[in-house]
Amino acid sequence: MYAFSVNGNQITYNGEDKKLLRFLREDLNLTGTKDGCSEGICGTCTVLVDGKKMKACTIPLSRLEGRSVTTIEGLSEREAEVFAYCFAEAGAVQCGYCTPGMILSAKSLLDTNLSPTREEVTKAIRGNICRCTGYKKIEEAILMCADFFRENRPVPKTEEEPRLDKRYRRVDAEPKALGKGMYADDIRIPGMLHAKAVRSAFPRAKVLSIDDSKVKTHPDFVRIITSEDVPHNIIGHMKQDWPVFIPVGEITRYTGDAICLVVGKSPETLEELAKLVEVSYEVLPPVLDIYKALEPESPKVHEDGNLLSLEHIHRGDVEKAFRESPHVITRTYKTPYTEHAFMEPECAVGLPEGEEGVLVHTSDQSIYDDQHEICTMLQLPPNKVHCHSMLVGGGFGGKEDMSVQHHAALAAWLLKAPVKVRLTRQESLQVHPKRHPMDIEITTSCDEKGHLTGVKAIILANTGAYASLGGPVLQRACTHASGPYNFQNFEVIGKAIYTNMVPAGAFRGFGVTQSCFAVESNLNLLADELGMDYYEIRRINALRPGDIMPNGQVASDDTGVIECLEAVKDAYYSSPRAGIALAFKNSGLGVGFPDTGRCILSIEQGKVHIRTSAACMGQGVATVCTQMLGQTCSLKAHEIVVEDPDTSRTPDSGTSTASRQSLFTGEAVRRAALKLKEDLKTSSLKDLEGKEYYGEYTSITDPITSKKKNPVSHVAYSYSAQVVILDEEGKLEKVVAACDVGQIVNHQALTGQIEGGVTMGLGYGLTEDFPIEEGYPKVRYGTLGLLRSTDVPPLEVKLVEGPGKHPIAYGVKGVGELTTIPTAPACQNAYYRYDGIFRTSLPLEDTPYQKKKH
Template sequence: LLFKQVLKRGDVEKVLKDAKYIVTNIYHTPYTEHAYLEPESATAIPKENGIKIMTSSQSVYDEQREIARLLGMDLSQVEVESTYVGGGFGGKEDMSVQHHAALLAWKLKVPVQFTLTRQESLVVSTKRHPMKIEMTTACDENGKLLGMKAKILADTGAYASLGGPVLQRACTHAAGPYNYHNIDIEGIAVYTNNPIGGAFRGFGVTQSAFATESNLNKLAEMVGISPFEIRYRNAIEPGMILPNGQIADSGTALKETLLAVKDVYENNKLAGIACAFKNAGIGVGLPDVGRGLISIEKGKVHIRTSAACIGQGVGTVALQMVCETTGLLPKNIVVEMPSTSRTPNSGTTTASRQTVFTGEATKRAALKLKEALKDRSLEQLEGQEFLGEYSGITDPMNSEKEYPESHVAYGYASQVVILGEDGKVKKVVAAHDVGRAVNPKNVEGQIEGGVVMGLGYALTEDLKVEKGVIKSKFGTIGLLRSTDVPEIESIIIEKNKENLAYGAKGVGEIVVVPTAPAVQGAYYKYDGKFRTSLPLKETTYKK
């Protein structure tokens, strides 16, 4: 046993014993593969007293630290420059080929490009952690949630990677975004000879939310109310206390997302519904700092941050933050690529944090520039730099505080999946509380992409592993084909107008979380079979 996390409030055993309705199920979630990414590649160039790496990753500073350790160098001897990253989804958070390229280049004293084939990538890259979850959920005769007990067993493979943090998120989110407090959650991650588990969009919450939301459907049936109603009656509101002890802030909009999908859910016979919440920022007491540096060079405003763009458009977000704050036009601004020699450490692009953390840091730097521009022109500010920082202060797991702050912000969501009479997914309606949509088109893109990924997770993706060996190929993983993607309607809920990053909350990860349980609920209506394993079996998509 490698990791163990326990979250407990109240006398759970007594509550479960005395509750009117109790449901217990065991859920299984599978390996899934980062097949949405290009195979890993890195280029290393030896220098006189060091090395330069060009790579696509979620943090150039992570690569710098690890390569320096590998080669026994000081950090100053290792320069890492980001190329275009494309998709990340957690798959480019772990090192893959950067250290191989660096070692070969340093020893051979020649430039080296190291690229994996697609099959090599399938074999060695990190996967979504498969989990076995035993969950008991209880409510009273009115559907009011009273308590929940869960045991989560995660397979982290032969190496820890991010098995601990993934397990933490699975635990801190396992009770869902609902107002009840008798919770007992035990999470255990285990070393095995199976493929390594690592970061993957949703980061553990996809697994535990599947169990939580599916159990709610059973309870609603036992009480005699609809799946919508049991969620609405228990939905967290501003000022209420989340199951993990954190007080929901004034920007909490779970009920608004539910109301946004109410009509479409109730007007379709074969519809499933699920809710979710997901953190922004690393949280749980760990250091978490965003940094943005603005410099004036040749009459242009340079935005310098190491925040990696992995599809969420963080460079555009930083540009908008500067324009909104200073009134400058985009034509006067240059957004630089991440580089350890030019951009400050903005932390890893993970945990849906960069729009909030680096966005706020860049805004703070822009406020300094705005002040300087009151009595000087850009030409007069030539060569000056303005640094902004934002640090998220949170409390650790199992904090003794009465109301610990697990994360600086949460997004909330409700999704409805509608089946046709043929059993195929006809439409998905996804309502997401994003705080403030800095770039609505980017937000819609995140929602649509996340829904497609969630549909694949629910219906078709299944990485075959036999005795620790991957038996799948790219064509047999079960990726959802473009011809199978249904209509997707995105609904953006903007409620949070607080000043942090102009009210923005992370949306990158939450979009994939509620889709699978919503699909499960739709199929339960379709044929009466209550499925507890992913991908769902005996459907139009998978036998």
């Protein structure tokens, strides 16, 4: 028996010893304490034990005898009010999954020190990882809390007006901060079953048999599900090439392949059940190298070969430009696999609904993509597959593919019972697609004055075992291999290649992080040959409104590259150890793909309900929609409700990808709001009860093969210039990021997105890696190289407005991906200036960060 208190309530527990985290969540239903890794690394499960912060996933109940535990639910009314207000006001909440743990770490500091320094705050949250914010906003929130507590300051009660270009507290900040927001793993249903996939023991092997005789003897066993139970066993996001389960007699393609699904009564015994399933294999030699994969004698990962896609973009005459240019530089660059490391591991809950239907509560980037793939798998019409989004604890592209959604739906549909499928952190690392490793050979030429004359690149992308988003990612790496520069001779050949490695897919930056590293690094070598500084070569080549981009598109009036450069000029020239890089990123799918944002505004009980399927994975699209509506119709915050994405209520607004939602769904909201605005001229909301207003926006773009003189590849581009400054020891001293993202919607959200993107870019450039040996991932969450609060230097954000605005969504452009892209090449340039070593691979070798890591 174990006796202790939780949030002031005495607890007596007679069961077996278990970790405190499991007890809090499963026995007490205190789901505000989150499970991010179960390894004591991420800090999402931080609680206070006798006033000291501890990781609940590492503490057994046997260590708590007579002790006092405080969770996020145990905050006093005053504490909850202050923390919720300050974290919202500072913009410290994005996906929100780490926030309750952050607040408990903050409380542990403020309980003993109400006048902390910034450094003390930074150290206090070192044990808590955040992938969204870059920590700066969290530190500001904690310092603000200290002021409120120290001065006994009352929390303001005034209502904010949702308008554009102002500070505005996120609509979901308070429930996320206080642990009241519901993520998929927080769902509790009486009689809910739990399921886990048995995965391949080898990267490439023929499955000979599946023996379930032992697992059937376990008291918690319910059912084993194999490919024979699946109506249609092949699914896939863009291309149907990914089996739901590998059938007996077929060949696995990576170690994350699901062989079968074991369903049990308790989450505590799932691992036991999975180990009791005996799978026999004929082990086959895997295809692990992209160059060998292209050899004719290489084993085929898929029946149609190992080449997923081929891109060839050609404008002007590159070879002629090279022959006539006095300066031509060729180098090869390598970038690695990297992991999204979103704070919330994948989870979904399936339930039977209606006659032969299924309801799936998901936590990913598009409920309509979920619905489409589940319909394909179950061979059901869309009206039989109902998908609803819970809160999403981060995504960054890593939650675009099916990971658990289809398994939860299948199990619930077969068993006619609620079923939860949740990946452990280690399974998540093993299963979901990563950032593409790429080998990029790039040649860049210029004239005697430094004006670029041509670029040619050969890009080879390891797309791993399945297509995922490999084709579009390669395409975007190719289309952006010009950089945001003005020249007319451009050729890129790109290949996405299948191997028996972890699949690669969408990841913040979507291929442009890789090609930007090569483009910007080569530019530095040209500057060296010319005796020109790195700022100046960028300034004379930067796109200006009216210039013809290398893809043929005319740079629009909102092109703000020069303005970004001007904003970081002083920072660059402030230190001989400053590195600089430019980047641009599209908003929307573009290149001829259909792309639509949709919204319904419905008047219900005197409030305007915003109904759109746009997934918020931390970027704050619900708040953007609220401010768009408030701006257009002059509504108050209490008059607006944003509904969860739900296929029965919200129209399809596309995937949260390609930095598109603020522009596309924002414009759809604006268009619907204009109709409402007309009616509000003569009627009140009460008078309009029951009315609905529909808004839709579709971009018209041209394919990359277009023969038009000036095709429109993308409806909008955003731009960034970044400067990374090192100290005398070669460590990060400061980063200055200037961004042209068009119309500012929300200051806290925008600057927080930029800070978080820069921090992720620093990790990509300096510390993060995802080693795979012979097809087996050799990594844990704690070895990914994720930056902590004490690793991040001061970040200065400069918001830039270009010389004009595009006409869509009040001129809003996306920022989600942009700010991660130029950071790594800016680091490369900084270290090149620091020690004269020209580094061509990521993470950058022989820096204080790699030395420290190894």
